[in-house]
Amino acid sequence: MTSERDFDRLARAWLELGPDEAPDRVVAAVLQAVEDTPQVRRPLRWPTWRSFKMNRISQAAGLAAVLVVVIGGGILLSQRNQPAAGGPPASPSVTPAATGTSLPTSTPTQTPGGTAPSSVTPVALRTFPVSPPDAQGERSCDAIGVDDPVVGILDGDATLLEDPVWLRAQDGSKSSIVWPAGFTARFTPTVVLYDDRGAIVARAGDTISLQQSRSTAAGSFDDPYYASGMLLQKCYPRDLSTGSNGSNEPAMIELQRAPTNLGCDAIDPGYRSATIHIDPESAIVLEVNNPAYDGTKDKVNVDVWAEIDTAGGAEPQKVGTRLAVYWTAGFNATDGTTPVIHGPRGEEVARDGTRIDGEFTKLTGYSVCSSRDAVYILEYVPG
Amino acid sequence: MRDLVVQAQNGDRDAFAALVQMISDRMYALASRILRDNDLAEDALQSALITVWRKLPTLRDPGRFEAWVRRLLVHACYAEARRRRTWTANVRVLPIEGPAGPDEYLTVDDRDVLDRAFRRLTIEQRAVFVLHHHLGLQLTEIAETLGIPAGTARSRLHYATRVLRAAVEADAAPVDHEGRIA
Numbered sequence: 368m369t370s371e372r373d374f375d376r377l378a379r380a381w382l383e384l385g386p387d388e389a390p391d392r393v394v395a396a397v398l399q400a401v402e403d404t405p406q407v408r409r410p411l412r413w414p415t416w417r418s419f420k421m422n423r424i425s426q427a428a429g430l431a432a433v434l435v436v437v438i439g440g441g442i443l444l445s446q447r448n449q450p451a452a453g454g455p456p457a458s459p460s461v462t463p464a465a466t467g468t469s470l471p472t473s474t475p476t477q478t479p480g481g482t483a484p485s486s487v488t489p490v491a492l493r494t495f496p497v498s499p500p501d502a503q504g505e506r507s508c509d510a511i512g513v514d515d516p517v518v519g520i521l522d523g524d525a526t527l528l529e530d531p532v533w534l535r536a537q538d539g540s541k542s543s544i545v546w547p548a549g550f551t552a553r554f555t556p557t558v559v560l561y562d563d564r565g566a567i568v569a570r571a572g573d574t575i576s577l578q579q580s581r582s583t584a585a586g587s588f589d590d591p592y593y594a595s596g597m598l599l600q601k602c603y604p605r606d607l608s609t610g611s612n613g614s615n616e617p618a619m620i621e622l623q624r625a626p627t628n629l630g631c632d633a634i635d636p637g638y639r640s641a642t643i644h645i646d647p648e649s650a651i652v653l654e655v656n657n658p659a660y661d662g663t664k665d666k667v668n669v670d671v672w673a674e675i676d677t678a679g680g681a682e683p684q685k686v687g688t689r690l691a692v693y694w695t696a697g698f699n700a701t702d703g704t705t706p707v708i709h710g711p712r713g714e715e716v717a718r719d720g721t722r723i724d725g726e727f728t729k730l731t732g733y734s735v736c737s738s739r740d741a742v743y744i745l746e747y748v749p750g
Numbered sequence: 751m752r753d754l755v756v757q758a759q760n761g762d763r764d765a766f767a768a769l770v771q772m773i774s775d776r777m778y779a780l781a782s783r784i785l786r787d788n789d790l791a792e793d794a795l796q797s798a799l800i801t802v803w804r805k806l807p808t809l810r811d812p813g814r815f816e817a818w819v820r821r822l823l824v825h826a827c828y829a830e831a832r833r834r835r836t837w838t839a840n841v842r843v844l845p846i847e848g849p850a851g852p853d854e855y856l857t858v859d860d861r862d863v864l865d866r867a868f869r870r871l872t873i874e875q876r877a878v879f880v881l882h883h884h885l886g887l888q889l890t891e892i893a894e895t896l897g898i899p900a901g902t903a904r905s906r907l908h909y910a911t912r913v914l915r916a917a918v919e920a921d922a923a924p925v926d927h928e929g930r931i932a
Contacts, residue, residue, distance in 0.1 A: 374915050375883065381864045382783055382884040386791075389778035393792045397774075397799040398767050404800060406761060406807050585897070657872055665832070 489551035489561070490531050493544075493591070517542060517592050518650050518668060521569045523558030530588050532558055534575060537652075542586035545593050574650045620647050620670045620700035622708070623655050625693035625743045631736035637684035640724030641673040641742060643692060643717045645706045654740075655691045671700070671708070673742050677724065684739065691741040698744065711746050755812035758803075766803055773816060774799070777823050783880045786868060790830045798826035821895050824877045831873040860918060867917030871910050878903050879910040 519534025519542055532552045534542045550568070551561050557571035569575055584592045647670050654664040673690040697711030710716040716731045723730050723742065736743040751772065757765035774795065781798075782791035801822050809818055868876060881887045881895060889907065893900040 374911070374918065377860060377864070377918065378879075378883045378911075378914065381861060382880060384861065385779065386782050386788060387775060387779045389774035389795060390792060393778070393796050394770055394774050397770055397796055397803075398763075400796075400800050401763060401766060401803040404804060406804055661870055661872070663872060667832070 489553055490525055492532055492546045492550050492552055493530070494546050494548045494550060517586070518652060519575060521558060521560060521571055521573050521575055523552060523554065523571065525554040525556075525558075532560060534592075536586075540586070543588045543591035545591050547594060550594075620645065620706055620708075622671060622694045622698060622700055623667070623669065623691055625695045625745060626660055629695075629736065629743060629745065631734070631743070631745075635680040635682060636737040636739050637680050637682050638675040638677060638688075638737070639679035640677040640722060641675050641690060641737075643671065643673050643719070643721045643723065645671050645700070645708070645717070645719040647706060651689065653689060653691050656693070656741075673723070676722070693741060693743045695744070695746045697746040716744070751815060752812045755806070755809070755815045759806050759809065759812070766806070769815075770799055773819060777819060780820065780880065780885070781823055781827050783884055784824065784827045784873070784876050785831060786865065786876075791827075794823065794826040794830040797829070798823040801826070817895055820881075821897065824881075824896060827877065828873050863917050864914060867914050871913060875906045875910040875913075878906040879914075882907055 517534065519536050521532070522535040522541070523532040525531055530543050532544070532546075534544055536542060546560075553559050553561065559570050560568040584590050586592055649668070649670055649672075651669055651672055652666050653669050653672060655667045655669065657663045657665055669691065671692050673692050675684055675686055675688045675690065678684055678686055694708070698708055698716065700706060700708045705718060707715050708717045710731065710733060714731065716733065721730075723735055729735060730744055734745040734748050736745060751769070754765045754769050754772075758769055777798065778791060778795050781794045782788055785791050785794060798819070802819050805822075809815065868879075871879070877896065878892055881892045882889070887895065889900050889903045892907075893903040896903065
């Protein structure tokens with residue numbers, strides 16, 4: 368038996384092994400990258416802690432003073448932004464601006480993306496600056512990477528002046544969002560979100576997936592998420608609702624992997640056929656096996672999944688139930704105009720809409736092992 | 751360091767470069783131990799440091815800079831680990847003879863066993879284990895660093911320790927003539 372002290376010593380000795388110097392090329396790459404990377408300016412927010420205590424009266428007085436400043440400033444700004452009678456209307460534009468609560472500088476205009484109702488006053492949102500389009504009309508991104516998307520349902524309340532529009536997570540919790548400059552909301556009576564050009568981005572109840580980059584934000588008002596991922600991959604502006612994608616460059620498809628030593632037991636999965644769906648922009652989150660296959664599961668925003676279309680067996684599942692799809696290492700996905708999954712020999716195995724049915728024994732010659740919550744596509748015949 | 755942080759918060763890239771030089775080795779060492787893959791560790795470090803630059807103005811207390819960077823780095827490690835969600839064979843050549851490492855107490859066999867068992871842990875469990883055993887952080891510090899409840903940090907450390915200890919003990923157990931663990 369290894370004593371606790373023995374094990375601690377062993378663990379420390381083992382962890383001492385390994386590199387202790389960052390490669391110069393990494394440091395150089397970082398310093399090169401920051402040359403072209405703007406910093407996120409801190410948005411206007413309530414202080415999270417104070418070095419002094421306020422009593423209720425002074426808190427109320429302070430809040431009132433802040434509201435006066437915000438509302439008064441808003442009125443002044445609104446008046447200043449009103450076009451002179453007979454003059455040209457203000458044109459929607461996104462310009463670098465000081466970060467903070469900003470009022471819309473223009474009235475959204477009709478665009479192919481949707482019609483902005485003119486009878487409802489736009490509501491100001493907290494915004495961050497966005498670089499203007501370059502000569503090719505492309506916008507630079509204020510974000511890196513496309514990991515850990517923040518997924519939620521658009522929700523809002525016009526009476527909550529400081530944070531009227533947010534994303535609601537599956538568990539009902541609220542995530543505060545700082546939106547790109549020019550974004551506004553209207554309540555008709557439910558919230559409708561508009562981009563800087565007046566196009567509808569999403570409506571209340573729509574699922575939005577912000578391709579947040581490794582966010583460590585808490586999603587609170589004081590530590591909000593930034594909707595910066597919307598600017599990635601030339602996809603801004605775009606319809607952020609589930610499944611839509613204005614990008615010319617579809618996102619990379621990530622396959623859930625199956626280990627190559629998987630056995631397949633004859634069980635009743637509760638279905639007879641399912642259809643594979645492939646959508647790199649999907650906001651669908653499923654519980655999938657942890658990479659270590661240790662019995663735990665992670666919630667992952669999947670690009671590929673299957674949906675039951677024929678129930679069956681002793682304990683039939685509901686039609687439409689989503690299943691994770693796992694592929695052994697030989698399968699790869701290409702994300703051209705039509706995403707396709709290729710087999711180990713390069714042949715097409717599946718695309719969006721491919722059906723797997725019958726006894727679930729083969730998919731284009733490959734073994735299919737079905738369970739109640741997943742389908743495993745294997746490049747070998749399982750034991 | 752605090753002055754450099756404040757300068758970098760105001761957009762001073764030279765100050766940020768100095769900060770990177772000061773912390774990059776420590777951060778790389780941490781990432782490589784959590785990920786057990788030098789390539790992934792490089793990617794995580796690069797990603798984290800760029801995020802540090804971007805978000806530096808949002809850091810409220812410059813005195814907490816290094817702890818904040820550590821938190822961003824661990825999250826970058828999570829992202830890297832999930833991005834490479836593949837089951838590649840992690841084959842490494844271990845020296846057959848000679849010192850196994852800085853501590854003669856650790857045998858080559860121990861290293862191999864620990865390496866394999868460690869890869870079975872989730873990335874979150876690995877992070878807690880490394881922060882505790884490599885950096886010597888206490889559970890409350892780990893919880894604060896990762897932004898998780900102390901109880902969660904404790905359970906992750908407990909699980910990780912249990913798995914690794916079990917692996918070491920199983921490896922050390924005598925084997926009978928039929929190859930079964932006695």
